[in-house]
Amino acid sequence: MPVPASHDVVILGGGPAGSAAATTAARLGLRVVVIDKARFPRDKLCGGLFTGRARGEYVRIFGCTPDPGLFEERRAISFHLGDRTLSRMEDVPPMYLTMRRSLDAHLLSLAAQAGAELRTGCRVADIDLAAERVVLEDGTTLAYRVLIGADGVTSAVARTLFGRPFDPKKIGFALEKEMPPQTDADVLRTVRVDFGAAEWGYGWSFPKRASTTVGVGGLHRLNPDMKARLHDYAALLQQGDADGMKGHFLPFGDHRRRPGRGNVLLAGDAAGFVDPITGEGIGHALTSGRLAAEAAVLALREGRQGDAAAVYRMATRDLRHSLATARMLRPIVFSSGLAPMFLGGFGASGTMRHAYLAMLAGDCEYGQILGLLARRLPLKLWQHYRQRRTRPNT
Ligand SMILES: Cc1cc2nc3c(=O)[nH]c(=O)nc-3n(C[C@H](O)[C@H](O)[C@H](O)COP(=O)(O)OP(=O)(O)OC[C@H]3O[C@@H](n4cnc5c(N)ncnc54)[C@H](O)[C@@H]3O)c2cc1C
Structure with missing residues (x-):
């Protein structure tokens, strides 16, 4: 039997998708809690390329222009294939480089300012869909009217709903290392993309003030030698070795056609909303987090919380089509x-x-x-x- 809901919306995950959902829902008057197993600031493996698309979504959700202290603007990009430069372009639409440790802590603080309750450093022990409640490891029970799974690629909410968070045959995998900052001014202002650095994927070098984020990513099943790929790529860039690299799954190319069921919605990586060509996920996480919260608000207002996933599915149609x-x-x-x-x-x-x-x-x-x-x-x-x-x- 469902117990009376302590919250209108419980959000699992305090990354970009979770913060976008929490801010939107709280601003629209709902009682919202965000649960994250990490304490913020926390690291998240990511190139930190924040596109113009993501920036537009940020302004829309948070109602302010992004804090310039969090971003470094780049207006040059070069494309390579092996040791060949395919093209270098100047004065392109701005791209913004960030570190996720700072960005995600900032976004979550904006969610708290909007009125969302935060429970960070909390692991979830059980998600009981029938009873509409989430039990934390410390024994706390949070009953919800709508649950939003914004808990990333290995989403516990997706696993509870569908049996597994993703199809291992379709998923991507990426490796990265923070390397020394660039000293050459031209290299420092240029975002670099290397096709062919991985199978069905690419390599990237994103030069930031304090470090250069170097990585390779591609379809997991086609890159059994991904570590060697990053070593080779680091050697090509002549920036230092890739020892100490870290890896993370990237759900590109396997988004969910039905990103939820009933009153449970999946946003961001939990729904596989990552561009299958560029690997961009932050902007789509923000967009889908906002749309999930708006769907929750609409369904709750009409007393049809069980239809929230259907409303959300309609709302994400353009994104899924793209x-x-x-x-x-x-x-x-x-x-x-x-x-x-x-x-x-x-x-x-x-x-x-x-x-x-x-x-x-x-x-x-x-x-x-x-x-x-x-x-x-x-x-x-x-x-x-x-x-x-x-x-x-x-
Ligand atoms: C190596 C790499 C490089 C990338 N580079 C870029 C890039 O340059 N630009 C770009 O746009 N995208 C990039 N992406 C993709 C981007 O990182 C993701 O798409 C984006 O982080 C998705 O946001 P999210 O909020 O859905 O999930 P996440 O950012 O993964 O956040 C999920 C949150 O959920 C929490 N969580 C997970 N499980 C639980 C649980 N059981 N209980 C409580 N909390 C939980 C986690 O602690 C985390 O804080 C990259 C990805 C990788 C792997």
């Missing part, structure tokens, strides 16, 4: 058959590169990129086919 389109495009970027043609075109075509950057800035969606490709691909395929036929056998 991720599905990106997944459809992914073989063009990463498969061994098509990637050489794509990367050749990407290096040569300013239109494609600008579209990619506009997408990171939130000014363009994958549907538009699909349209661009559809216009260019037949010719490129034909040229590629001709080149292969006329190339002498070596």
Whole structure:
């Protein structure tokens, strides 16, 4: 039997998705608690590239411009394939680099300011969906009307709902190390992306004031040698060795079509809302956290809390559609058959590169990129086919 709810919304996880959900729900007048097993500030393995899209969502949710002390703006980007530079671009839409330790603590403090109760350093012992309550390891019971699982890629809420948090065959994995800061001014102001540093993935070097975040990530099942990949990549960058690297799963390419059930919703990584091509997840975590809270508010106001997941599913339709389109495009970027043609075109075509950057800035969606490709691909395929036929056998 459900006990009277102590909270309208219980949120598991105090990362970007959880803080966005908590702030939105608290501002809309709900009684909200956020539970996180970590005490903040806490580390979270992440490149810390905060896109223009994420920034727009931040302003919308928190109602203020991001604290400049948390971000370093970069306006140059370079793309590489092995030791070849495909392209370097200046004056691109701004990209913001951050450290998640500071960013996430800041976002959670904004949620508390909005009125959310915080319970950090708390592990969850049991999630009882039938009784609509969460039991903490210290014995505290929190009864909810809506539960939001914002507890990351290994989500306990997703496991309780669906039996497992993700499909290991479809998931990504990434390794990273904080390396010394850059001394060369040009390198320091340039975000670097290396296609081919991992199978169905890429490598990145994000230069920040205090360190350079260097990482590789790609589909887990295709990269059994990911550690060696990061060692090779670090050697290519000549920045130091990759000993002491850390790893984390990245749910790119396996988002949930039904991100919840009844009055239980999944947001951010818990729902697999990560871009399957770029690996961007912070912006989608913010968006889905906000949408989950709005769905909860709507369902509770109408006394239909059991419909919260259906409302949320509708609300995330555009986001899921965009991720599905990106997944459809992914073989063009990463498969061994098509990637050489794509990367050749990407290096040569300013239109494609600008579209990619506009997408990171939130000014363009994958549907538009699909349209661009559809216009260019037949010719490129034909040229590629001709080149292969006329190339002498070596
Ligand atoms: C190596 C790497 C690099 C990345 N680089 C980028 C990047 O540059 N830009 C970008 O946009 N995205 C990047 N991502 C993706 C991004 O980190 C995630 O998409 C984003 O953190 C998702 O936010 P979230 O709030 O859903 O989950 P998280 O940030 O993972 O937060 C989940 C929270 O839940 C808590 N939690 C988990 N389990 C429990 C539990 N049982 N009880 C209580 N609390 C719990 C955790 O302590 C954590 O605080 C990267 C990911 C990886 C792995």
